[in-house]
Amino acid sequence: MTHALKTGGDRGYLRIATEEAWATQEQFDAIMRLVKEGRADEGTVSLWGFYGSSPSERTTFIRERLLDIGELRIQAMDESGIDKAVLALTSPGVQSIFDVEEARRIARNSNDKLKAACERYPDRFYGMIAVAPQDAEWSVGELHRGKEELGFHGVQINSHTHGHYLDEPQFEPILRACADLDLPLYIHPQGLPDAMIGDMVGAGLDGAIFGFAVETSYHAMRLLTTGVFDRYPNLQLMLGHGCEGLPYMLYRLDYMHKAGLRSGRYPRLKPLQHDLFHYMRNNVLATNSGLPFGPAIKTMIEVMGEDRVMYAMDYPYQYVPDEVRLMDDLDITAAQKKKFFQTNAERWFKL
Numbered sequence: 215m216t217h218a219l220k221t222g223g224d225r226g227y228l229r230i231a232t233e234e235a236w237a238t239q240e241q242f243d244a245i246m247r248l249v250k251e252g253r254a255d256e257g258t259v260s261l262w263g264f265y266g267s268s269p270s271e272r273t274t275f276i277r278e279r280l281l282d283i284g285e286l287r288i289q290a291m292d293e294s295g296i297d298k299a300v301l302a303l304t305s306p307g308v309q310s311i312f313d314v315e316e317a318r319r320i321a322r323n324s325n326d327k328l329k330a331a332c333e334r335y336p337d338r339f340y341g342m343i344a345v346a347p348q349d350a351e352w353s354v355g356e357l358h359r360g361k362e363e364l365g366f367h368g369v370q371i372n373s374h375t376h377g378h379y380l381d382e383p384q385f386e387p388i389l390r391a392c393a394d395l396d397l398p399l400y401i402h403p404q405g406l407p408d409a410m411i412g413d414m415v416g417a418g419l420d421g422a423i424f425g426f427a428v429e430t431s432y433h434a435m436r437l438l439t440t441g442v443f444d445r446y447p448n449l450q451l452m453l454g455h456g457c458e459g460l461p462y463m464l465y466r467l468d469y470m471h472k473a474g475l476r477s478g479r480y481p482r483l484k485p486l487q488h489d490l491f492h493y494m495r496n497n498v499l500a501t502n503s504g505l506p507f508g509p510a511i512k513t514m515i516e517v518m519g520e521d522r523v524m525y526a527m528d529y530p531y532q533y534v535p536d537e538v539r540l541m542d543d544l545d546i547t548a549a550q551k552k553k554f555f556q557t558n559a560e561r562w563f564k565l
């Protein structure tokens with residue numbers, strides 16, 4: 215152990231964790247009911263069939279910790295030197311639910327409950343809005359309420375909604391509202407849609423180990439290549455888990471995107487105002503959730519810029535205090551480290 219982990223800025227920066235998950239019992243029960251009735255998609259069955267019922271130490275810990283937005287979580291933050299946490303309703307939010315009225319109710323109740331916790335710990339907890347993309351118009355109203363009444367700092371959408379992606383026209387009001395309200399849009403992974411999951415469950419690769427990044431980076435690429443950021447130049451898309459791998463691949467993504475455009479290969483892909491490098495440096499923000507890995511963080515800083523990369527722990531899915539020490543000791547400049555742990559989050563989430 216190189217140093218003690220304390221809150222309060224003893225190392226010259228506060229630590230703000232930006233992709234921290236919680237759940238409500240109501241959400242959990244609704245998802246588990248779908249799983250038990252055999253109505254959930256395969257990705258949800260794989261995830262929540264496991265997290266909801268496995269007796270292992272890991273899943274028991276995660277279940278208990280997801281449901282707590284009180285003293286247990288504060289204690290875990292104190293013990294790992296985390297000053298502030300940006301909290302979002304855990305994946306898949308309400309997006310696996312088929313009954314739209316139920317999805318709206320659970321999302322709204324979760325926002326109210328999170329608001330109460332943020333009021334109880336005003337210098338520790340910050341809220342992300344939960345919506346039900348199944349009903350885009352309702353979600354727009356909830357985005358307004360979340361920003362204007364609840365004082366929340368962004369919205370987390372857990373990737374696809376029943377296999378549909380945010381570049382599809384029915385979701386345009388949500389994108390427009392995020393841009394109008396200046397709310398960052400955090401796209402977080404969830405179980406893969408039936409149309410994509412293939413044999414990934416059989417291979418043991420559908421979840422956070424691999425499948426999440428495949429599907430969420432696909433989602434982001436759909437937004438990047440269909441002109442969303444030409445329509446909404448101020449919109450900020452947030453991606454966790456090392457930006458789901460995109461910065462590492464950016465040269466090839468951009469080269470092949472241009473090559474496809476030049477040769478008119480795909481009717482849907484139209485010329486954009488900028489190249490993919492521009493959007494990654496002006497409209498995409500990254501966190502290192504689950505990825506306390508120097509080479510990945512340094513690559514993101516180099517590719518996207520030091521103002522666009524933020525710290526996240528991914529509590530309670532990855533609660534490893536030693537990883538915080540590792541990040542404290544990362545060989546980037548002191549100024550970059552302060553941006554990474556503190557000031558980028560303050561800026562982009564408006565804390």
Ligand code: 1DF
Pocket residue numbers: 235261265304305306403421422504528531
């Ligand atoms: C896992 C990880 C599952 C994350 C999650 O949602 C999740 C996991 C069910 O480890 O299986 O959100 N995560 O964000 O790291």
Ligand code: MN
Pocket residue numbers: 233235402454503528531
């Ligand atoms: Mn996460």
